[in-house]
Amino acid sequence: MKILIIDDEKNIGVAIMGIVNDEGNLSKHALTFGEGMEMLKEETFDIVFLDIWLPDIDGMEGLKEIKRYYPEIDVVMISGHGTIENAVESIKYGAYDFLEKPLSLERIVMILKHLKDRSKLLKDLRNSKYNLIKKYNLIGVSQSVNRLKDKIDKISNMNSAVLITGENGAGKEHVSKLIHMLGMYSDQPFIEINCSAVPSELLESELFGYEQGAFTDAITSKKGLFELANGGTLFLDEICDMDLSTQVKLLKVLEMGEFVTIGGTEVVKSNFRLICATNKDISAEITSNNFRADLFYRINVIPIEVPPLRERREDIPYLVNYFLKSSASLNSLLEKRLSNELMEQFMSYDFPGNVRQLKNIVERLVALSDKEVIGVEDTPTIFIKDQELGLVDISYKYGATLKSARDEFERDYFLNVLRVNDWNIIKSAAVLDIERTYLYKKIKSLGLEKTKNS
Ligand SMILES: Nc1ncnc2c1ncn2[C@@H]1O[C@H](COP(=O)(O)OP(=O)(O)OP(=O)(O)O)[C@@H](O)[C@H]1O
Ligand SMILES: [Mg+2]
Numbered sequence: 001m002k003i004l005i006i007d008d009e010k011n012i013g014v015a016i017m018g019i020v021n022d023e024g025n026l027s028k029h030a031l032t033f034g035e036g037m038e039m040l041k042e043e044t045f046d047i048v049f050l051d052i053w054l055p056d057i058d059g060m061e062g063l064k065e066i067k068r069y070y071p072e073i074d075v076v077m078i079s080g081h082g083t084i085e086n087a088v089e090s091i092k093y094g095a096y097d098f099l100e101k102p103l104s105l106e107r108i109v110m111i112l113k114h115l116k117d118r119s120k121l122l123k124d125l126r127n128s129k130y131n132l133i134k135k136y137n138l139i140g141v142s143q144s145v146n147r148l149k150d151k152i153d154k155i156s157n158m159n160s161a162v163l164i165t166g167e168n169g170a171g172k173e174h175v176s177k178l179i180h181m182l183g184m185y186s187d188q189p190f191i192e193i194n195c196s197a198v199p200s201e202l203l204e205s206e207l208f209g210y211e212q213g214a215f216t217d218a219i220t221s222k223k224g225l226f227e228l229a230n231g232g233t234l235f236l237d238e239i240c241d242m243d244l245s246t247q248v249k250l251l252k253v254l255e256m257g258e259f260v261t262i263g264g265t266e267v268v269k270s271n272f273r274l275i276c277a278t279n280k281d282i283s284a285e286i287t288s289n290n291f292r293a294d295l296f297y298r299i300n301v302i303p304i305e306v307p308p309l310r311e312r313r314e315d316i317p318y319l320v321n322y323f324l325k326s327s328a329s330l331n332s333l334l335e336k337r338l339s340n341e342l343m344e345q346f347m348s349y350d351f352p353g354n355v356r357q358l359k360n361i362v363e364r365l366v367a368l369s370d371k372e373v374i375g376v377e378d379t380p381t382i383f384i385k386d387q388e389l390g391l392v393d394i395s396y397k398y399g400a401t402l403k404s405a406r407d408e409f410e411r412d413y414f415l416n417v418l419r420v421n422d423w424n425i426i427k428s429a430a431v432l433d434i435e436r437t438y439l440y441k442k443i444k445s446l447g448l449e450k451t452k453n454s
Contacts, residue, residue, distance in 0.1 A: 001026075001046040001047060001112070001115065001116060001119065002025065002026045002027070002028075002043070002045045002046050002047075003025055003026065003028075003045060003046065003047045003048070003049065004027070004028050004029075004030065004036060004040065004045045004048045004049070005017060005028070005029045005030070005048075005049040006029075006030045006031075006032075006033055006035075006036035006048060006049065006050050006051060006054065006062070007029070007050075007051040007054075007078060008031050008032065008051065008053075008054055008055050009051075010029075010031070012051070012101070012103070013029035013031070014029070015103060016029075016049055016103065016108065019105055019108050020108070020112060023109065023112055025112070028043075028045075032055055032056045033054050033057040033062045033065075034056050034057075036048070036050075036062075037066075040069075040070060040073075045073060046074065046115070046119060047073065047074045047075075047076065047096075047112075047115055048066060048073055048074070048075045048076070049075075049076050049078055049099070050062055050063060050066070050075050050076070050077055050078065051077075051078045051080070052077055052078060052079045052080065052086055053080055059077060059078075059090075060086075060089060060090060060093065063075055063077065063093050063094065063095055064093055067093065067271070068159075068257055068271060069159060070159065071094070071159050071185075072157055072158075072159070072184055074096040074115055075094065075095045075096060076095065076096055076097050076098060076111055077090040077095045077097075077098040077099070078098070078099050078100075078101065079098055079099070079100050079101070080100075080101045086098075087100075096111075096115065097111050097114075099111070122184060137174075137178060138152070138171075138174070138178060139315065139318050139319050139322045140315035140319070141314060141315060141318055142313075142314045142315045144307045144311065144312050145312060145315055148175070148304070148306065152175065152178055152179055152304075153182065155179065155302050156179050156181075156182035157182075157183055157184055158302070160301040160302050161254070161274040161275070161276070161298065161299045161300070161301045161302065162176070162179060162273075162274070162275045162276070162302045162303075163276050163277070163278070163299050163300040163301075163302070163303050163304070164176060164275065164276070164277040164304045164306060165277070165279070165282065165303070165304070165305050165306070166277075166279060166305060166306030166307070166308070166354075167279055167306075167308045167352075167354055168279050168352075168353060168354060168356070169353045169354035169355055169357055170279075170308055170309065170354040170355060171306050171354070171355050172237075172277040172279070172306055173237060173277065174355075175304060175306055176192075176233075176275045176277060177190065177235075179233070179275060180233040180235075180273075180275070183233070185232050185233070185273070188231040188233075189228060189229055189230075189231070189232040189233070190232055190233045190235065191229040191233065191234050191235065191272075192234075192235035192236075192237060193206060193225055193235075193236060193237065194237040195236055195237065195238045195239055195240075195241045195242040195246075196238035197238075200243040200245070200246055203242065203243075203246055204246055204249065204262070205218075205222075205262055206224065206225055207225050207226055207246075207249075207250070208224040208226060208249075208260075208261050209221070209222050209223045209224025209225075209226070209227055209261040209262065209264075209268075210222055210224075210261055210262035210263050210264070211261055211262065211263035211264045212263075213263065214261075214262045214264070215262070215263070218262075218263065221261075224259075224261060224268075226253060226259055226270050226272070227268055227270050229270065229272035230270040230271060230272055231272070232272055233272060233273045233274075233275055234272045234273070234274050234275070235275045235276075235277070236274070236275070236276045236277070237276075237277050238277065238278060238279075239276040239277065239299065240278045240280040240282060240285050240290065240291055244290070244292065247291070247292045247295050248292070248295075251292065251294060251298060253270075254274065254295075254298050255298070257270065257271060258270065274299060276299045282296060282300075308351075308354055309351045309355055309358065310350045310351055313347050313348075316347045316351075316358065317347065319355060319358055319359075320338060320343065320346055320358065320362055321337075323358070323359050323363065324336055324362055324366060327362065327363045327366045327367075328366055331366070331367070333366060334372065336365075336366055336369065336372055336373070336374055337372070337373055337374070338365075339373050339375040339376065342374060342375055342376050342378075345376065346358070365378060407446075410446065411446050411448070414432075414439075414442055414443070414446060414448055415448055417431050417432055418443075418448065425439055425440070
């Protein structure tokens with residue numbers, strides 16, 4: 001184990017170092033709190049022995065500071081005055097144990113032994129948990145998914161803020177849960193809120209909580225998510241949709257580690273790990289003044305990018321099989337598989353909706369097909385080969401009048417159906433469920449033409 005001793009008395013440091021090194025540990029000594037914090041920044045330590053009286057900070061404040069930034073480090077307080085109050089108070093703020101001066105060799109050895117047993121236990125737990133999760137949960141074999149797994153493993157036990165970016169349905173929320181599950185505080189709450197799903201006033205009252213009577217609807221008091229997440233993880237999804245005034249308030253909470261509930265007077269302290277996610281280009285949001293740069297720096301300590309599925313096609317069969325299995329067992333259905341030809345089509349499809357889209361398609365196939373092997377003929381046509389067919393992307397264009405949007409949609413849709421059916425009027429009319437003559441009329445009135453690439 002690696003141990004840091006922060007004590008302004010040189011001989012105390014030397015004495016503890018002697019004892020812990022004899023037990024086969026590595027140790028370092030800092031004479032001031034500031035010096036100690038610098039060392040913590042540069043190296044990882046398992047244990048800190050912290051003097052309650054230091055020249056540059058009150059040890060109790062020092063303890064809180066260490067716990068805030070490095071909650072995984074065990075802190076043992078060294079109390080010169082031996083008051084039981086000090087010791088009890090330090091335990092309340094997260095110290096593992098305390099030592100009284102003059103130091104007792106036996107007590108130090110005993111504390112080290114306890115800590116070692118505990119850390120081994122935690123490590124074993126983490127390893128078995130990791131293997132489990134690795135095996136079953138983040139599906140994928142691509143280099144980018146493997147890199148993602150490594151990164152998640154590396155950072156899950158840190159307390160730094162994480163910002164997850166990626167397209168719709170790529171797996172941002174999935175990754176955020178994994179980070180929480182793999183962390184040491186996985187038994188603590190995982191609290192999530194989607195910032196785009198709630199109006200801004202409601203978002204604030206959800207985050208901060210409120211006292212009874214704080215506003216008209218506040219019939220009873222309610223704890224805020226900041227408080228509920230204490231000790232665990234707070235996941236703020238779609239963070240770019242948080243309005244600017246809430247952003248300022250969030251920044252303050254992150255800086256202070258405390259806040260006041262709406263309508264309340266008491267300061268509530270909360271220590272949580274923050275994970276945010278967005279599918280927007282956050283730097284563009286900063287440039288257009290929709291997102292505060294200072295908040296961005298605070299939440300983007302560890303950036304994680306979840307790549308779109310089309311950039312890791314080798315994951316597709318694994319995801320397909322995973323969802324085939326899980327949806328079959330969920331619905332107590334017979335396990336099905338895809339024909340090779342259909343799997344190839346899955347692999348060449350671009351999946352604009354990423355893993356979520358793939359999951360939905362697979363679930364639909366499982367539910368709708370009676371066959372054990374699902375083939376190409378069971379898939380919705382639109383999915384099959386739209387790049388090859390040069391299909392038009394039918395997305396509604398916001399801001400257009402209803403008439404022009406409808407015209408545009410009609411044009412695109414007719415064109416797509418015609419292209420899929422190779423301009424065969426009979427087939428196309430059947431798909432559209434309209435008369436052939438009406439289709440001819442539409443082709444004429446919409447000015448549709450068979451071009452080279454259609
Ligand atoms: N690598 C993966 N392995 C297994 N399941 C996954 C994986 N990636 C995503 N999923 C699943 O796909 C679905 C969509 O993922 P998720 O909700 O995390 O996406 P998202 O990026 O948060 O999407 P949005 O931007 O729409 O909020 C979820 O059901 C999730 O569990
Ligand atoms: Mg999401």
